[in-house]
Amino acid sequence: xxxxxxxxxxxxxxxxxxxxxxxxxxxxxxxxxxxxxxxxxxxxxxxxxxxxxxxxxxxxxxxxxxxxxxxxxxxxxxxxxxxxxxxxxxxxxxxxxxxxxxxxxxxxxxxxxxxxxxxxxxxxxxxxxxxxxxxxxxxxxxxxxxxxxxxxxxxxxxxxxxxxxxxxxxxxxxxxxxxxxxxxxxxxxxxxxxxxxxxxxxxxxxxxxxxxxxxxxxxxxxxxxxxxxxxxxxxxxxxxxxxxxxxxxxxxxxxxxxxxxxxxxxxxxxxxxxxxxxxxxxxxxxxxxxxxxxxxxxxxx
Amino acid sequence: xxxxxxxxxxxxxxxxxxxxxxxxxxxxxxxxxxxxxxxxxxxxxxxxxxxxxxxxxxxxxxxxxxxxxxxxxxxxxxxxxxxxxxxxxxxxxxxxxxxxxxxxxxxxxxxxxxxxxxxxxxxxxxxxxxxxxxxxxxxxxxxxxxxxxxxxxxxxxxxxxxxxxxxxxxxxxxxxxxxxxxxxxxxxxxxxxxxxxxxxxxxxxxxxxxxxxxxxxxxxxxxxxxxxxxxxxxxxxxxxxxxxxxxxxxxxxxxxxxxxxxxxxxxxxxxxxxxxxxxxxxxxxxxxxxxxxxxxxxxxxxxxxxxxxxxxxxxxxxxxxxxxxxxxxxxxxxxxxxxxxxxxxxxxxxxxxxxxxxxxxxxxxxxxxxxxxxxxxxx
Numbered sequence: 167x168x169x170x171x172x173x174x175x176x177x178x179x180x181x182x183x184x185x186x187x188x189x190x191x192x193x194x195x196x197x198x199x200x201x202x203x204x205x206x207x208x209x210x211x212x213x214x215x216x217x218x219x220x221x222x223x224x225x226x227x228x229x230x231x232x233x234x235x236x237x238x239x240x241x242x243x244x245x246x247x248x249x250x251x252x253x254x255x256x257x258x259x260x261x262x263x264x265x266x267x268x269x270x271x272x273x274x275x276x277x278x279x280x281x282x283x284x285x286x287x288x289x290x291x292x293x294x295x296x297x298x299x300x301x302x303x304x305x306x307x308x309x310x311x312x313x314x315x316x317x318x319x320x321x322x323x324x325x326x327x328x329x330x331x332x333x334x335x336x337x338x339x340x341x342x343x344x345x346x347x348x349x350x351x352x353x354x355x356x357x358x359x360x361x362x363x364x365x366x367x368x369x370x371x372x373x374x375x376x377x378x379x380x381x382x383x384x385x386x387x388x389x390x391x392x393x394x395x396x397x398x399x400x401x402x403x404x405x406x407x408x409x410x411x412x413x414x415x416x417x418x419x420x421x422x423x424x425x426x427x428x429x430x431x432x433x434x435x436x437x438x439x440x441x442x443x444x445x446x447x448x449x450x451x452x453x454x455x456x457x458x459x460x461x462x463x464x465x466x467x
Numbered sequence: 468x469x470x471x472x473x474x475x476x477x478x479x480x481x482x483x484x485x486x487x488x489x490x491x492x493x494x495x496x497x498x499x500x501x502x503x504x505x506x507x508x509x510x511x512x513x514x515x516x517x518x519x520x521x522x523x524x525x526x527x528x529x530x531x532x533x534x535x536x537x538x539x540x541x542x543x544x545x546x547x548x549x550x551x552x553x554x555x556x557x558x559x560x561x562x563x564x565x566x567x568x569x570x571x572x573x574x575x576x577x578x579x580x581x582x583x584x585x586x587x588x589x590x591x592x593x594x595x596x597x598x599x600x601x602x603x604x605x606x607x608x609x610x611x612x613x614x615x616x617x618x619x620x621x622x623x624x625x626x627x628x629x630x631x632x633x634x635x636x637x638x639x640x641x642x643x644x645x646x647x648x649x650x651x652x653x654x655x656x657x658x659x660x661x662x663x664x665x666x667x668x669x670x671x672x673x674x675x676x677x678x679x680x681x682x683x684x685x686x687x688x689x690x691x692x693x694x695x696x697x698x699x700x701x702x703x704x705x706x707x708x709x710x711x712x713x714x715x716x717x718x719x720x721x722x723x724x725x726x727x728x729x730x731x732x733x734x735x736x737x738x739x740x741x742x743x744x745x746x747x748x749x750x751x752x753x754x755x756x757x758x759x760x761x762x763x764x765x766x767x768x769x770x771x772x773x774x775x776x777x778x779x780x781x782x783x784x785x786x787x788x789x790x791x792x793x794x795x796x797x798x799x800x801x802x803x804x805x806x807x808x809x810x811x812x813x814x815x816x817x818x819x820x821x822x823x824x825x826x827x828x829x830x831x832x833x834x835x836x837x838x839x840x841x842x843x844x845x846x
Contacts, residue, residue: 216689437470455674456636
């Protein structure tokens with residue numbers, strides 16, 4: 167093993183990552199968690215589609231800040247000891263489809279499932295039914311099984327079975343759509359269509375709406391989900407998803423533009439400035455809004 | 468290293484910028500002098516705990532001998548610095564008594580107050596007045612785990628969180644008297660670390676409990692998306708409820724005494740040793756600092772003394788504990804239990820607004836001679 171030579175550059179980068187992580191967890195994740203829990207309570211108290219839509223999106227935002235914040239802390243801490251851990255997030259808000267999202271979110275888990283489940287299932291299907299005509303079906307089945315297992319990976323109750331089922335449906339639907347469009351339009355015209363802004367905005371909003379919907383079982387138990395279905399009925403649920411879709415259609419382009427403007431790594435002077443601001447923000451936020459409890463959300467899985 | 472320094476510099480600059488914004492919005496923070504935990508008008512126990520944590524280091528700035536009052540709400544209202552000054556203008560009284568405090572919390576406040584030491588020439592002639600009543604001996608498990616007084620998220624914790632400890636979560640190192648930093652750092656450093664929170668102090672009271680609260684309060688969340696116009700239409704406000712006629716004094720006061728009895732927990736009339744042990748330790752700690760300790764048994768209306776199931780056992784236990792320290796000669800004991808007429812109470816324990824000066828006078832009259840003389844500046 168190569169010996170680790172500590173340098174101020176490495177230490178600075180590590181410190182910067184850790185400060186960013188603490189800022190995400192202590193400030194942004196805490197702020198969004200409270201809103202998510204508040205909206206969750208409201209959405210369970212009656213048929214309130216707007217609250218249900220709000221709870222879905224705030225849960226995803228909270229999960230992002232909480233999970234990616236802890237990853238920043240872990241990666242930064244590892245850097246102090248000369249370890250280079252793999253990244254786990256690659257600006258997931260830039261995603262334009264369901265499958266792209268899972269290539270940018272929790273990448274270590276996605277890569278593991280891709281290598282050990284998706285590829286293995288695909289190989290097995292090709293070996294069992296080696297027809298070129300069936301290649302699209304092989305892909306769809308492999309995606310469904312992989313994402314079904316991704317859902318089960320989070321837990322073994324019926325809620326997680328449902329989550330896996332919804333994720334599997336999302337992944338395979340995404341793949342079917344891609345295959346059909348490719349066949350109808352051809353690769354080039356599909357690329358042109360994907361580059362067309364209104365289309366890509368709508369596709370991204372639709373993908374995020376479905377992602378928010380499919381991870382509901384991560385924050386509601388099966389009994390609560392049953393109550394939601396009974397209380398909201400189909401019209402209420404559709405209304406909630408429509409509200410979420412419209413909101414994402416408006417908000418997502420702004421978030422994506424902001425995320426593109428913010429470079430992945432900053433020059434050191436700017437990085438020092440940002441880290442300094444984050445330290446001051448943590449200090450002020452913790453004093454003004456102290457959190458009494460609050461554990462890492464992913465601890466429960 | 469340069470960039471670590473720059474990060475720290477930017478953190479300080481950003482913090483200062485934030486303070487500039489606060490000052491331009493709310494004005495320069497006014498710190499009460501003499502130090503007083505009670506806010507006028509009274510806001511909440513949390514506000515009092517914050518004031519105790521953030522303002523108490525100011526005690527060390529005293530240039531003359533001081534009397535520091537520690538206790539609960541009766542001492543807070545009865546011995547306000549301004550009532551004490553009304554009686555004796557030369558007197559500098561800092562009042563760190565906190566509403567609803569038990570002895571554990573008083574100990575925490577004392578820890579904050581005397582982290583920065585008084586000037587050596589003032590120590591011998593200054594005094595800590597421990598104003599006690601039976602309600603302050605409620606065990607921690609009852610006092611700080613009662614859902615009537617403590618929010619549920621604080622009760623879930625394994626540890627006991629007093630109001631002071633809970634407010635210390637805002638700045639877990641400098642503000643927590645049990646933290647490693649607090650224990651090892653010199654007083655001036657702890658004071659310096661707390662200093663910037665004085666700026667935030669004026670903001671906290673005006674803020675929601677959480678930044679998300681205003682968003683959650685919006686009525687839009689409960690609207691039907693197909694009939695959204697309802698959210699923007701003006702709703703008729705319900706007419707104000709008719710004023711409730713005031714209860715007769717004795718009815719209200721007796722009800723409050725019954726509440727106090729429930730508050731003390733079971734079994735009725737039995738006081739546990741836990742808080743008395745803490746009182747012993749607290750007296751020893753303050754005496755070790757060189758300060759004179761004056762234990763005051765706080766006034767209660769005659770009917771309260773007669774009817775409370777806890778009063779007799781409290782007095783017996785207090786006499787036994789204080790007796791040991793009295794024999795050493797390091798403390799003084801002032802009995803005010805029957806010193807105040809019943810009509811000077813506004814309820815079962817607190818003074819009426821008009822009687823506060825008389826309460827202050829009753830205490831000053833009975834203060835031990837050396838302290839009284841020193842505070843008057845005659846020694």
